[in-house]
Amino acid sequence: MTLELGWEEWVSLPKLGLPAMKAKVDTGARSSSLHAFTVEPFGPPSKLKVRFGVHPIPERPDIEVYCSADVLDRRDVTSSNGETEKRWTIETDIEINGERWPIILTLTDREGMNFHMLLGRQALEAYPGEAPRVSPTKSYVQPVLGYDAYDKMLAKTPQKRALRVAILTKEPKIYSSRRLIEAGEARGHVVETINTSRCYMLINAEKPEVHYDGRALPSYDAVIPRIGASITAYGTAVVRQFETTGAFCVNRSEAISASRDKLYAHQILARDGIGMPTTAFASSPQDNEALIKLIGQPPIILKLLESTQGKGVVLAETKKAAESVISAFRNLNADFLVQEFVKEANGEDIRCLVVGNKVVAAMKRSAAPGEFRSNLHQGGSAVSVRITKQEREVALRAARALGLGFAGVDLLRSENGPKVLEVNSSPGLEGIEKSSKKDVADLVFQHIEKRAASTVKRRRKIVSAA
Numbered sequence: 001m002t003l004e005l006g007w008e009e010w011v012s013l014p015k016l017g018l019p020a021m022k023a024k025v026d027t028g029a030r031s032s033s034l035h036a037f038t039v040e041p042f043g044p045p046s047k048l049k050v051r052f053g054v055h056p057i058p059e060r061p062d063i064e065v066y067c068s069a070d071v072l073d074r075r076d077v078t079s080s081n082g083e084t085e086k087r088w089t090i091e092t093d094i095e096i097n098g099e100r101w102p103i104i105l106t107l108t109d110r111e112g113m114n115f116h117m118l119l120g121r122q123a124l125e126a127y128p129g130e131a132p133r134v135s136p137t138k139s140y141v142q143p144v145l146g147y148d149a150y151d152k153m154l155a156k157t158p159q160k161r162a163l164r165v166a167i168l169t170k171e172p173k174i175y176s177s178r179r180l181i182e183a184g185e186a187r188g189h190v191v192e193t194i195n196t197s198r199c200y201m202l203i204n205a206e207k208p209e210v211h212y213d214g215r216a217l218p219s220y221d222a223v224i225p226r227i228g229a230s231i232t233a234y235g236t237a238v239v240r241q242f243e244t245t246g247a248f249c250v251n252r253s254e255a256i257s258a259s260r261d262k263l264y265a266h267q268i269l270a271r272d273g274i275g276m277p278t279t280a281f282a283s284s285p286q287d288n289e290a291l292i293k294l295i296g297q298p299p300i301i302l303k304l305l306e307s308t309q310g311k312g313v314v315l316a317e318t319k320k321a322a323e324s325v326i327s328a329f330r331n332l333n334a335d336f337l338v339q340e341f342v343k344e345a346n347g348e349d350i351r352c353l354v355v356g357n358k359v360v361a362a363m364k365r366s367a368a369p370g371e372f373r374s375n376l377h378q379g380g381s382a383v384s385v386r387i388t389k390q391e392r393e394v395a396l397r398a399a400r401a402l403g404l405g406f407a408g409v410d411l412l413r414s415e416n417g418p419k420v421l422e423v424n425s426s427p428g429l430e431g432i433e434k435s436s437k438k439d440v441a442d443l444v445f446q447h448i449e450k451r452a453a454s455t456v457k458r459r460r461k462i463v464s465a466a
């Protein structure tokens with residue numbers, strides 16, 4: 001049977017995640033075009049892709065769908081007003097009333113036009129059967145689709161498409177960065193590393209931008225922040241800027257800031273009733289004795305707030321030792337906390353790796369002989385471990401309390417159940433992948449796909465002062 005088309009029809013472009021578009025069928029035009037904005041090529045030249053936004057509903061510029069497709073070429077196209085423009089060209093499938101066939105589309109700015117899609121001769125000729133018959137006097141000969149599908153898509157349904165992902169890191173060569181790049185590429189995405197400290201920002205209401213090496217960075221679908229402790233403040237500002245560009249950030253800036261501030265993080269965990277070693281903190285040196293008393297009989301733990309890799313963690317066996325460490329810290333003007341020593345942990349802690357709302361891997365770290373700190377940087381060793389249901393729940397609650405989607409939660413096994421030591425927002429992958437044999441990097445990308453690939457976004461209204 002011949003496919004009959006009116007001069008306007010509903011079509012869908014399933015591979016682009018566009019379930020319903022009104023198209024103008026125009027046999028006077030050779031090529032077909034799709035309205036696209038922020039059209040940005042990405043990926044290696046041999047496998048070039050293009051990422052673009054579409055307003056499928058001409059009257060609703062607040063509904064944006066993000067698409068990516070393989071590039072066919074970039075060609076000169078002369079439009080009906082005689083102007084020639086270089087356009088990105090892609091191949092995709094069109095579907096009309098259950099009939100589906102591949103067509104070539106050029107991407108162009110059709111903003112302000114009644115139809116955001118134009119179906120030309122070439123696409124009609126590509127129809128596998130007898131060429132469709134166009135009746136220019138008729139409208140909507142084929143079924144009317146309507147735009148309801150976009151409301152459903154706003155609620156969920158990720159589309160499978162190639163994503164453009166940035167890893168914010170100063171260390172693109174280390175194991176964790178390499179594994180994330182590898183895992184993302186293996187899943188068909190394009191992954192770029194960006195040195196956080198080299199980013200600079202244009203802060204304005206209309207079009208927030210992040211710049212690097214003299215040019216504005218493109219739009220990313222997702223960002224994996226790996227912000228080192230030494231640049232937390234600037235790093236989180238960069239993450240915040242990426243958030244305003246609409247990128248899905250695996251960990252949001254405020255969650256990174258909260259987890260980095262040990263005192264604040266402890267307060268958040270305590271507020272949510274999550275078990276942790278009793279912890280005390282004071283600002284004035286006059287309160288040293290009272291502070292030690294709050295924690296109880298030594299041995300006690302003293303921790304620099306800025307500590308990482310166990311470097312600023314001291315076990316004071318006696319009250320005298322505790323006092324002299326405190327006075328040393330105070331002389332250095334260093335902030336610290338005093339903590340109950342969980343002796344029964346026996347120099348072991350459990351690192352639970354949380355991705356999304358799951359603990360995807362766990363390892364037990366054991367301190368070197370004569371050492372109480374189990375950090376791998378302090379000579380500790382790691383083995384895979386089965387965690388209890390309670391430990392799993394505590395780890396998830398801790399990551400959730402801080403708002404982290406990708407976190408390393410460190411627990412001590414105490415007589416009174418698991419006690420959270422800290423929640424790390426840039427957990428290393430080497431120890432956990434090697435000990436647990438889990439492909440954590442791949443799981444991070446599965447999480448990103450669920451959260452970032454959802455193509456439809458409702459654009460936040462920018463309220464202008466005028």
Ligand SMILES: Nc1ncnc2c1ncn2[C@@H]1O[C@H](COP(=O)(O)OP(=O)(O)OP(=O)(O)O)[C@@H](O)[C@H]1O
Nearest residue numbers: 277301307308309310311340341342349373374375
């Ligand atoms: N209250 C405690 N009781 C017993 N052991 C502790 C306690 N606090 C810390 N430890 C041990 O010391 C190690 C380092 O502590 P912590 O993780 O707090 O330090 P950090 O410098 O913040 O390390 P990270 O690089 O993991 O952030 C822990 O892994 C644990 O083995």
